[in-house]
Amino acid sequence: MEFAELIKTPRVDGVVLHRPFLPTVEGTLCLTGHHLILSSRQDNTEELWLLHSNIDSIEKRFVGSLGSIIVKCKDLRVIQLDIPGMEECLNIASSIEALSTLDSVSLMYPFFYRPMFEVIEDGWNSFLPEDAFKDLESMTDEWRLSEVNKDFSVCPSYPPLVAVPKDIDDETLRKVATFRHGGRFPVLSYYHKKNGMVMMRAGQPLTGTNGRRCKEDEKLINATLRPGKRGYIIDTRTINVAQQAKARGGGIESEANYPQWRRIHKAIERSNVLQESLIKLVEACNDQSHNMDRWLSKLEASNWQTHVKEILTTACLAAQCIDREGASVLVHGTEGTDTTLQVTSLAQIILDPSCRTIRGFQGLVEREWLQAGHPFQQRCAQSAYSNSKPRQEAPVFLLFLDCVWQILRQFPCSFEFSESYLVLLFEHAYASQFVCRLFLRQLHKTVSLWSWVNRHQEIERLTNPLFEANSLVIWPSVAPQSLLLWEGVFLRWNRSSKCLDEAYEEMVHIIEYNKELQNKVNSLRRQLAQLETEDPLLQTP
């Protein structure tokens, strides 16, 4: 298929663009295979470049021969294009609709994107499991890197290399994989240097209704326990949901077969419920009526903040088991690709200072989301404005980012990156010229998002000026009064951020001025010291 077939009218003049809190722009609208472009052809006015894949849904309106297309984007922005001429408008609308819902992965923009920047560091090689394992090896010799999944045959959603207990051979792993949902046998997620405790993740055990057991599975996870120690299994489902899963072949680790483990159930919602929650939340945020009660009740009804609280609470619980109880933890839900990853990745943010750096956070996303097989393409296919019935969509990753933002708000000086970094990841998870969400094997054809982020200019924009390395475990408050709505994402297009941005700049300015003074003081001190050494007479006061 050629893009040209889909583009009936590639160009329209006299199009007016309306955006919230920005002046309207009149110009020429162009459609290309991957972009919608509006240019006023004047040097100093902004152009609009919108990826078709960023478009969630469109609406058409007509007043006489003037048509309007309301474009609703996956980053939650809503813009309006006034297009003169009924036919042009219809053509443009149908082209956008077609181009924004292309199903084939290889037609997607990342495969066409050629970087306009110099790739200093190839992001694809930045976070290899081998490198992560080298760090682990320096701390402990209890783990090994297994190639059992080299050709993705044991577990299609796992990377080729995974860390497992040293004493467990590949044959055992193959057996365990048959006992775990999606073949996701327990693997190492995090090693807590301070006390040598670990966090593992897996899919649910396939016990079924007749309580199947798997000795190898028991052996595997028991191998991570110290003698006489108990561990915790954190099941992200409620006990009821977990029991019901038995009927479909899933289940839970029974106390009889796992006597050394204590199972804790938490209630993190999944897929459809989350997608609906997002849709309701965004709807509430876009409601422009001046009614306080309506806003609060819609916010409550969306349940979004409840999900944030649940996820954070579970992550804190996992972190608490490891750091304070000195116990190892196994986390799983059903598939082990959604709620499980939210918990394991957030727990690492809490426990491990290196995850709070720009690079460390990239590594975390790479390890715990991309390599761990979160189905980005399904989960992020549609965002909050989509008219089509949700299939596999769920804002699982967005909720994770929201939780990180909550912790960042509570510890504003402990993160090397700023809120913009989280917003950037949100945007790119849903629509991107970079491949970060497509977990495919033909990756080498595309450019990694990390290659772009890790350039100097970008890093600067995403750096938190308040950052001061904090090597401690950071315990966030999960009281509802301490959790806020993430305005930077959900109200981003509904408010003018001018005042806030200016205040932020002022803050950066104060910090820089302080640094500058420090530098000057230091250089003067050096000069004085130099003088003193030059002249021995000066040393006697």
Next chain:
Amino acid sequence: MCLQVEQVRLLDRFSNKSTNGTLYLTATHLIFVESSSNNLTSTSHSLVGNISKLSLTTTGCPLVIQCRNFRVVHFVVQRERDCHDIYSSLLRLLRPVSYEELYAFSYNPKQNDQQREEGWQLIDLGAEFERMGVPCDQWQLTDVNRDYKVCETYPRDLYVPITASKPIIVGSSKFRSKGRFPVLTYFYQEKKAAVCRCSQPLSGFSARCLEDESMLQAISKANHNSRFVYVMDTRPKLNALANRAAGKGYENEDNYSNIRFQFVGIENIHVMRTSLQKLLEVIGTRSLSMGDYLEGLESSGWLRHIKAIVDAAIFLAKAVTVEGASVLVHCSDGWDRTAQVCSLGALLMDPYYRTIKGFMVLIEKDWISFGHKFADRCDQLDGDPKEVSPIFTQFLECVWQLSEQFPQAFEFSEWFLLQIHEHVHSCQYGNFLGNNQRQREELQLRERTHSLWAYLLSEKQNYLNPFYSPAYCEAHPVLEPSTLPYHFKFWRNMYHQFDRSMHPRQSILKTILTLRENSHKRFCTLIELLCLLTLVLLFFQRLHQLGVTPLTTSDPPAHPPTRDQRTNSNSLPPRPDSLILGAPVNHKDVQGQDDEDEQDEVGEEAVESTDMERTVEGSSGTESRKQSYGELEGTYNNELAKEEPAVVSLEFGVARMTC
């Protein structure tokens, strides 16, 4: 009298944490001293709102004390007898029957009479009206209330239109509730538009009063910009209608020429009181779920009321600044909602009121002098519980909500608002005692108590907002906030000020304030080093009169730009002559070279070194966060204490030890 009870446990409200210590009850304070750390928690009796004794448990007798600054203290006293002693003594001390028993009359900050007198002279309302441009050709000072004869709840000095004669004033006052006739409270010089305030007219169903009508006519005529005056009735229409049956009510547009009448629908003191009670009940729940929290927030109606007040203030500000019309604001008695709307409206219009000094003036004018009944509303004496209402708290919250939208528009930070709130209730200073000026004069507060404003100004550097930009205020003199519902947030730092487990562990505000202070110190060091270097080089030269080339410094120091150069230069170390340096060390020269856009960055904080690191009660950053994330609650040792980063916000909002 001093009661001392050992072995008392202080429980944290939201976790299972507790600390042991000794409880002291003095004539003015309730003090808890932790035995492990000697940390001190003290509460003046005036701050105590409610005490209750819960039923005996195995560990002792629980005593719950709710304070007006929203602190809730939960003690467990080992022996029931002791608990009863504390309880009954506190009950006796809580609400004194006469003003003289209040803390302000015994509080002595070691000042002499002259200092105290100066403290009271800091705020001068006459000067404030002059600043607005009053008296002028249309507005004059009237002495009609010199002896509080016309209206005993108004101040002595009142400003009225030139054309309002004494008979008109007196006639009008007889037609208004409590004699509170229309007077000027703010004058918008640019458009010569006035904001006036009064109480409801005694119109009943049909009564009218020619003097009152001429009074409004006079207000209208004093403004040539607009042919009409807005009359804002801040009550819901239903309430105003109901008042008619009692012979009160609202202005009939048929009787008053040239008015535009408008209801704005802010609820009365009883609704507000219940609303806050509901809110506090909800947020005081342990293990509160997100759903219950949001639902409680909604059903309490608190944020709806806050929004209604801000909406009204915006209406007022727009009428005055955009249309150039004069506005008359009233409610029932004109001392609650009217005070809220007039003061908040003026704050939106006039950047001066967004400075520390200006905010004090605003409170002094619209709240204290015009007779907001602080004694009744804040329950200073043993009075009618139905008169208690968080009207002033709401005003402070509105200001906070605005400061969230305009982070650069206010000279003060929320610590300032919290501190004012604290002292409105603490009865430690004389400013807020009593219900009106007349009463305050009778109590001789100026002679017998101290002024809060003097104290706050002396601590000014603690309350500065580091993001404040006078340039911003110049560019945006009138604030135009959005009142879409999501701009109104729950003010955690007010209602959970003392529940530290809920606060962010690191505070941007505090970090930046510390940085600013560091910058100042570094700047001083820089100057000292430059002096030293100069001396060294001079010394160098004299020693070796051999033509050794003196080193020159690389750069002139960047200077912290200041708004007030004179004050600033006083604090600088003596500067050397720039003989060798070849760079201007002279303060003004440096300033001249400096980057223009740095001009408004540093406030007057450069005057003296600040005292930011002081530790007030409970502000220790190492306080641990033991909280329940689930099943593991309470199963681990609380050894976390050392690990928390030592940054906690809000230390200045905390009750101060003064005895």
